[in-house]
Amino acid sequence: MGTAFAGDDSAAAIADVKFIIDNLWILISAALVFIMHLGFASVEAGMCQRKNTVNIMFKNVFIVCIGAVGYMLWGFNAMYPGWEEAAGNFFAMGSPIESGFEGAAATANLTKEYADYTYWSDFVFQAMFAATAATIVSGAVAERVKLTSFMIFAAILVTFIYPITGSWEWGGGWLNGFGGENSAETGQFIDFAGSSLVHAFGGFAALACVIVLGPRLGKYTKNGIKPILPSNLPLANIGVFLLFLGWFGFNGGSVLSADAAGVSHVFVTTAMAGFAGGLAAIALSWILTKKPDLSMALNGMLAGLVSITAGAGSIPPFYALAAGAVGGVLVVLAVGFFDKIKIDDPVGAISVHGVCGIWGTLAVAIFGSEALAGEKISFSAQLIGTLSISAFAFITSFIVFYAIKLVMGVRVDEQEEHEGLDVAEHGVPAYNDSAN
Amino acid sequence: MGTAFAGDDSAAAIADVKFIIDNLWILISAALVFIMHLGFASVEAGMCQRKNTVNIMFKNVFIVCIGAVGYMLWGFNAMYPGWEEAAGNFFAMGSPIESGFEGAAATANLTKEYADYTYWSDFVFQAMFAATAATIVSGAVAERVKLTSFMIFAAILVTFIYPITGSWEWGGGWLNGFGGENSAETGQFIDFAGSSLVHAFGGFAALACVIVLGPRLGKYTKNGIKPILPSNLPLANIGVFLLFLGWFGFNGGSVLSADAAGVSHVFVTTAMAGFAGGLAAIALSWILTKKPDLSMALNGMLAGLVSITAGAGSIPPFYALAAGAVGGVLVVLAVGFFDKIKIDDPVGAISVHGVCGIWGTLAVAIFGSEALAGEKISFSAQLIGTLSISAFAFITSFIVFYAIKLVMGVRVDEQEEHEGLDVAEHGVPAYNDSAN
């Protein structure tokens, strides 16, 4: 009996240590996702015009701040309402996080009784995720959106709308239970780290806003499309590499433990899809424009990363190359397509996140291994899931942003747009070259 | 008996594995704190004028290098002299780190006999911390300080002065033993990761230097305060986000282990205080100046982070929001105040680190949970502690910097200041736009 106790004690102690590692990895992942916000700010500022740089960074700083606070006060509990799985749920009310005043979450929430990580780790990792969805919109509406209108929209999007679709899958809602009792046979929706729930969501919210907002002045003329040059490509380069770095936490942390096989597989698929996306976009854009195009190379890497986000855990490494490469091709074509139909997206956010978000979700059905996924994979579940999420993001964003347009307008006036938002709205240029 | 041995062996093996994780987290935290030096360099260079950019970065590179070397040769042992607690100690001699030539610290220093981390981890984490105090000064004296004078001052500050106040609390000196035998009843000084020991220390050292140095030429005129515009706000934005990232190691590593409940709590309080500081500074500065002010938003995030640094382990999450928000308000008011009394601080370092460092230390007494802190909390201990540290930093810095002024001067001549320090002192501009 002494023996049995010794064994039990050891097992508990070992589980405690494993819990510490798993939890630490979720926290490190949260820090990596945090730095994606600097990535977004830098890539957007670098890709847009010099005169709107301060405005872009201000929006990004505001979004990450309000996003996390809104998520603390409402979103986290709206997204993870504790539904029983497969209950077909669609919407839950939010509320402030538990025990926020007490100094400690309920005891069990800080031990492995809660999960492989603590309640606080769960919250902080998810909060860093949440704000990315609104940030995606920020790039698409840059250079002409009215600041206060966007701030209101972004706060609503991240606090109230994003958790709804999030709850459908990660919160145990109808998509997670898709297929009902037969889901073991029919297959369930799989979105590992959010090709649909984060990226397509953000991309189609962005599309709605751009339609409501209209293109930048002088972009589409009767003489054709006027190219608007990026103001600072080294800044955009910094942004994209930081996003890539952060993706190791975005996808890697979504293993929800430090499991060696799981996290190492996700690192390989994530990295290789990003690299393949870069190469494919370089090749295709070179063929089409006869130029080696840095912006497309950078967007290609991002496209590859978005394309593997749903399947990072279930797509084998060589197929991750393929999924990423298709993403790199799609982003080049989509950027051209949206310009042709006069959807003006200064940074290509709709193409990178929206189009490749859908593609990445479908790629699970094409390239995914059921042995890796640990469940049945179904093309129809992937298609229904990604279209539902994208459509919900598009429709609700359209309604909310259009309502804001009716109430207070969503666009700066012509003179401000010409002058640039930095001086007009913020009273200060981003770069001051004079000697003072 | 075989059973007992098996249990003991397992327990030792489990403790070894836990030791590996705890140690790894301290090292990762050291790397995160290291990147704060890039954060400081970038935010200072971005906030100052273009013509002094090289000078600022040169100072920062020098400080992190000399800071770590000085800490290796003197500071670490001066700060952690192995005092018995509560002995009322005030000052210890430094000396080079142990076993630095032997290839290995004494055997026990590399095992869990030493702590939850090795002697080398302890040293490297603390060394990365040390240089931050001097770096805070660098921003406040920018654009007119004489390079060699500052280099001498910074080397003295980080090597000899910072370890003294550090030893008071973290080294087991008089502040750590404050309250003597009755400390369980009266409460001890609590400064989790250094709102006082690092930030207020740096901020009040900066205040002393700015008083000795005087304002930049032409800043305060009879016609009022001349605004001097930041040269590169995307660079400042990069700097602030990297500082925020590094703070997860600064505060998170100060748990001194990878304890799941501890580190996850610290991540939540740190992040939320930073975000709340950003929102509060945005709101207040918008009300006061009628402009959405990016510089204030960025300084607000830093202010929130400084404000939670003393209480990251003991303040519950929702109170962390409050502590950070107050920090964001304070920084806006303090920047205005110091400008009004003609204390010229180009980057707001005195406000961010000095004022919010004191506030953060007091916030422990207002918002801290004794259950979390694991000890009695006392307002008077917090007040006495933060004022002692701030006063010591101010007085010693004033004396040392004034002595340097008498011996060799501390300020560049007028022509150099007009021309800019980059070309005048370094012979090269930071940005060269010509085609060559």
Place this chain on the structure above:
Amino acid sequence: MGTAFAGDDSAAAIADVKFIIDNLWILISAALVFIMHLGFASVEAGMCQRKNTVNIMFKNVFIVCIGAVGYMLWGFNAMYPGWEEAAGNFFAMGSPIESGFEGAAATANLTKEYADYTYWSDFVFQAMFAATAATIVSGAVAERVKLTSFMIFAAILVTFIYPITGSWEWGGGWLNGFGGENSAETGQFIDFAGSSLVHAFGGFAALACVIVLGPRLGKYTKNGIKPILPSNLPLANIGVFLLFLGWFGFNGGSVLSADAAGVSHVFVTTAMAGFAGGLAAIALSWILTKKPDLSMALNGMLAGLVSITAGAGSIPPFYALAAGAVGGVLVVLAVGFFDKIKIDDPVGAISVHGVCGIWGTLAVAIFGSEALAGEKISFSAQLIGTLSISAFAFITSFIVFYAIKLVMGVRVDEQEEHEGLDVAEHGVPAYNDSAN
């Protein structure tokens, strides 16, 4: 017997947990090495002329993408062919990584049967390393190399040539078995994280390319050497600090486990050598040029880091200071020397990586502790090893790059070089200051 089983079960469970930590550290290190690619891109772009910035970043994006893909398809297996040690092997054929289509490497490859980390972790960490060698060349040939020619060269270098010298030591080839049966007495070649295998390799490949390519137009005139000013020193500063950060993974991950004593020792030696290199380069360049030189301070930090890379595990901390400081001196002298003999290296890559790579390898024999290294250290083994690797890199690079020169040329035409590669080849400037 129940007792024995309990012990065995615990031991296996403890080993599993240790495996998870070790594996996690390799993955985090891979992420840190990844960010070095942003470091290289930023330091090169910052140090070169504004007009060639896009070109430099495009090359860097391409290299990291093609490098990882080439390593996946050929290099990894060519570098780690599973030779029996000491077999005197020189070359192995490459092949695609194992199980890349199957969704899982063979079961044992994802457990501690493979190593302290999984097969995927091994691959992704080594893949991030691989591309750094080619990136080193990128800086040296900047501002006049023909893009497509360089792309072909870089792809060949990283995919086919780098794994050959890599296999000599890390793959268990002739250098690893150097000394044969008597190696315990005579000493084996020691290159902890690649002072020779990565840095000297890259540096001497760069030297070969610069000789084939020739200097930038107008650099060496009959009136002396024309200084070409860096375009963006804050960008270079960002780059160097990110490289320094990444080095904690580059060297720290090369412990190949999270061993507490090992990784903490490596962190201390790596950091202190980098800081000492910075201080030494500051001091010497100040003496020689009478100016505090930021570029030299930055290159000095990198030189210190390269100088400790071979001996990070075996050189005691105070000797790491010495090794780094010598590196800082060498880089100042080498940059002057190469300019004198008209080897035009815009970023000092040959000096930093080539010269200090050899120095760092020899420093193991001068400063290394056999107790730490765990094996006999031999000056002749270090010398033969580093010269073999450097010579192989130089000769093969010369042949390949010369062949490319004969077939398609390696240099842009004069007009493009004057105009700058950004507009001439890429059709877009890096910075666009106009208001559009």
